[in-house]
Amino acid sequence: MMTTNSTERRFRYDTGGRWFKGNTHLHTTNSDGGKTCAEAAEMYASAGFDFLCATDHWVASAVNETCPRDDILWLDGIELDGHDETGARYHVVGLGKLTGITREMGFAAALAALRDQGALTILAHPHWTGNSFDDALRWAFDGVEVYNHVCRWLNGKGDGVVYWSAMLQRNPATLAFAADDAHLRPEHPGWNGGWIMVNAAERTPARLLDAIRRGNFYASCGPEFRSIRFDGTHVKIETSAVQFVRLVGPAHLGQRLGSFDHQRLTSARFAVPVEWKYAYLEIEDEHSRRAWSNSLFVTIGT
Template sequence: MRLSTFTAPGRFWRGNLHTHSTRSDGVLPPEEVCRRYHAEGYDFLALTDHFVGRWGYPIVDTVPYRTAGFTTILGAELHSGAMANGELWHILAVGLPADFAPSNSPDFVPRPDQETAAEIAERAVAAGAFVAIAHPQWSGLTLADARAVTAAHAVEVYNHGCATGCDRPDGFAIADLLLTEGRRLSMIATDDAHFSEPDHFGGWVMVKSEENEPGALLAALKRGEFYSTQGPELRDVRVEGDRVIVESSAVGSVIVQGWGTGAKGVHGHSMTRTEVPLDRLLNSPWLRVSVIDAAGKRAWSNPFWRDVAGGNPRHA
């Protein structure tokens, strides 16, 4: 079985899915945020300012900042309902229509008559968005919280702003627990850039698509045809018998993770084709791959399911 991420037609496009500007609590205007991502070699950007009344429920029009080689996807970070810790939910929604109806979220304080996180996530998916549970570790998210948002396509497993700002970048624990319970999710790495600290250009997605165009990119995201990275490249992931074959840029570790405690790593120097035996993972219904280079930078495949051709059961 070869992952559809690597067999789908088209090429990989580099993009950031979580970004802020002066339209909410970022420090740069939208046009400068877009300029910087374009200048740094990104192919696309989703500007996702905070969708609260304090800033007029912004879904920022970034269409004027598109060029022949750079596109944008409209989106927002949605806030509605309280988590178990009493704080307001953060839901990333990429691909929202410009007229997406506001929730009753005037600020970052939960209100008793708000939509729940599950309800606003379902509404965003129905409106055409790719939806992710944002920064679980930073939010203090519990597994019960995460279980409730059944419409989400993905979990944000690495957030660069949370890494640089508070050393809480992780979402893998929540994502792996949901996977083990049978949820079929993908995983994204993002910046969550505000440009108030070194929170930018540190984690991104590589989306496989025939076109660098919002509709095509969104469809590929929903199908899970992408991987996430801090720099290393994934070039192929496939299952052959009792092993996973990983082709990548030069790395020192390749690790396959699965159900429960199942994991197996292979370590070396400048590895570009690595075979990982599945002796500890033979009964795992899902697998995912991490690679780590000599500088400690990582890349992550999406989880893939062994009962589905191409590994990914999601459809746009």
Template sequence: MRQSAFSAPGRFWRGNLHTHSNRSDGALEPDEVCRRYRAQGYDFLAITDHYVGHYDYPLIDSRAWRSADFTTLIGAELHSGAMENGELWHILAVGLPLDFPRIGAAGFRADAEQMSGPEIARLAAEAGAFVAIAHPQWSGMSLQDARSITAAHAVEIYNHSSAVGADRGDGAAIADLLISEGRDVSLIATDDAHLFDPDHFGGWVMVRARENTPEALLAALKRGDFYSSQGPEIRDFYFDGEQLVVESSAVERVIALGFGSSSNQVYGHAMTRTAVPLKWQGETPWLRAVVIDAAGRRAWTNPIRRPVL
């Protein structure tokens, strides 16, 4: 049983789905943000400025920066309503139409009159966007909060800015609980770059598609045809009998994770094809893999569901 990201036609394209410019609280003009990501070898970028009245609801028209070897996705970080802790929702929406309504929070405080986070996420998904729950650890998000975003396609498993600035970049706990409850969510790594600090080029998605076009990339993202990384490459990922097989660039650890506490790992030097025995995972209905290289950098597959042994 092979995950579709490694069997679908096409090739992998590298991109960042969460980035800010000086149209909200970022340091640089949108064209300079695009220039830097293209120069760094990225194939695509989404500028996702904070969509609040304080910044006049910016939705950056980045089509002018598309070229034969680089493309852009139009998106925003949406804010509306309060989570259980009273703080404002942060919803990542990539692939929004330029006429998306000017709705949501006026500033960075939750207001009882605002629509809820689940409502604004649903509107974004209905408008065609790929919707993700942003930085759940940084936000102090509860599981009940995460459950309520039923329109979400994904959870940020890693947010580089949150890791650099607050040591709260992880989203695995929320993501795994949702997956264990049967939610069909994928896992994205992002920068959330503002470019004041070293919060860029630290987490990305590798999307498998026939073409590096907004339409092909969005369709692949919604299907889950991608993996996420801080550096290592994942070249194949499949379930073979009673083991999980991962082909990758040189790594030192491969971990198979599943329902509850189930996990197994293989450790070695410069491993490029690793078979992880599922000694403790015969009952888990889903599996995902994490690879870790010698520098401690990770890459994450999306979960694969399998028949119970």
């Protein structure tokens, strides 16, 4: 991790490890999914995924005990749903090894229990749920789904980027996830539409969860970041062939590179203004598929 001399900001990326592809939101026959853990794991492994999170509704997974695999790494998780005391409805994915979570606890108590047990909390598909920005901000979630593949299928409300912007304005460390929310049933067939790529030294639950918590990953619906570096003033990236590269800041602020002919971009370099409260990278390919870095800096001590 690099630290600038002139500011208190810490660069979050160290892309010198390996990239691991994973889906952080999956339902199996343990709740309303159509495939068993073994069947889902086989599908995802065949598509090049390195890890999968079991996030069944109100079922804290113990998936390495119940469904051990050599070809894909399982991370434990859960999905909560319910209303808080304001009446707002939520779906929240929790990542981590959890015990004692039941629907009877209610949403707020279950969310508190997730945090007590060290889980990462992700606001799932806020557009589809019908959340307001106040809802998104109320519970200080660690992250949000900027893309949810099954919600795109259900009614086109799979995009959470605008909620992420509101959350970044409050807390620039807020993490961005793209996820399948795969149910793998005939009426919800989609998968391998949104994922995260985590950079870590090795594929173990502890290493991957630590990298996710630190923000050393990006979310994607297609394009790839190959490296993300900072030299003290400029962020430099290498990517798969894309049409647009954007450095995105608060409100209207941004910088961009674009290709309007048949040439495609595979690298970019931007000076990152110190005064921006947050700055993340967005790349977009010729099919309008996007990928998002997390905010590049966090304030030291947060």
